[in-house]
Amino acid sequence: MDNRSRYLRSLVIDALEGGGRGHVGSSMSLVEILRVLYDDILRVRPDQPDWPERDRCILSKGHGCLTWYAILADKGFFSKEELLMQCRPDALLGGHPERAHQPGVEASTGSLGHGLSIGIGLALGLRIKGSDARTFVITGDGELGEGSIWEGALHAAKHKLDSLTVLVDYNKLQSYGRVVEVADLEPLADKWRAFGWTAREVDGHDVEALRAALQALPFEPGQPSVLICHTVKGKGLDFAEHNAEWHHKAKVRDTDVAAMRDALARA
Numbered sequence: 483m484d485n486r487s488r489y490l491r492s493l494v495i496d497a498l499e500g501g502g503r504g505h506v507g508s509s510m511s512l513v514e515i516l517r518v519l520y521d522d523i524l525r526v527r528p529d530q531p532d533w534p535e536r537d538r539c540i541l542s543k544g545h546g547c548l549t550w551y552a553i554l555a556d557k558g559f560f561s562k563e564e565l566l567m568q569c570r571p572d573a574l575l576g577g578h579p580e581r582a583h584q585p586g587v588e589a590s591t592g593s594l595g596h597g598l599s600i601g602i603g604l605a606l607g608l609r610i611k612g613s614d615a616r617t618f619v620i621t622g623d624g625e626l627g628e629g630s631i632w633e634g635a636l637h638a639a640k641h642k643l644d645s646l647t648v649l650v651d652y653n654k655l656q657s658y659g660r661v662v663e664v665a666d667l668e669p670l671a672d673k674w675r676a677f678g679w680t681a682r683e684v685d686g687h688d689v690e691a692l693r694a695a696l697q698a699l700p701f702e703p704g705q706p707s708v709l710i711c712h713t714v715k716g717k718g719l720d721f722a723e724h725n726a727e728w729h730h731k732a733k734v735r736d737t738d739v740a741a742m743r744d745a746l747a748r749a
């Protein structure tokens with residue numbers, strides 16, 4: 483793990499400390515995915531969050547928003563001071579993203595399975611307007627159990643939306659157990675291909691591999707793209723990795739924060 487990935491995770495810990503609660507494991511698995519998107523891929527203007535020609539990014543797994551907030555703050559969409567206030571009364575940042583409230587957020591998410599359909603609508607609208615802006619949707623793996631995901635996948639393929647990309651945060655662990663035991667997704671890449679998408683797989687913590695894959699978009703002209711990112715839930719915090727108990731913490735104590743900072747320093 484390099485210094486930038488550690489730094490972004492430290493901002494997530496700041497938000498956990500400030501709010502005293504949050505999704506720990508679900509946020510840590512996302513860091514490199516969002517880092518590469520915002521550092522290298524997305525066309526955005528932090529000082530003009532509603533710039534018409536921006537690329538659209540939707541965090542469909544809205545419970546992982548602490549990492550999104552950290553990235554948006556780092557890029558200047560809002561002050562890093564806001565991270566220390568998340569989930570407090572009258573705070574800018576809540577436990578899930580809110581479109582009308584937070585600069586840089588394209589859709590209010592958290593009810594799983596909705597983000598892809600919203601992204602498809604945005605991509606179609608941009609096409610109608612003649613825009614070359616792209617749309618990216620980040621889903622969780624447990625979220626792929628929602629039927630609306632696959633209905634949307636069929637729709638996107640029908641309309642040949644090659645401006646649309648889905649990134650799957652495939653950390654193999656949902657809130658109450660292993661994905662393979664709750665509802666096995668394999669063979670996941672072949673499922674997407676059967677629905678008319680071009681699918682590739684990558685180590686979701688390998689910055690160079692993520693960058694190379696996303697710079698090759700679209701994977702196939704005339705088809706939507708899906709990048710299955712193999713990740714580790716809780717990445718960077720050894721005691722939280724692969725541990726469903728750290729999916730969400732309703733109360734983050736000072737001792738938890740100290741343990742997270744110590745683990746991150748050793749990562």
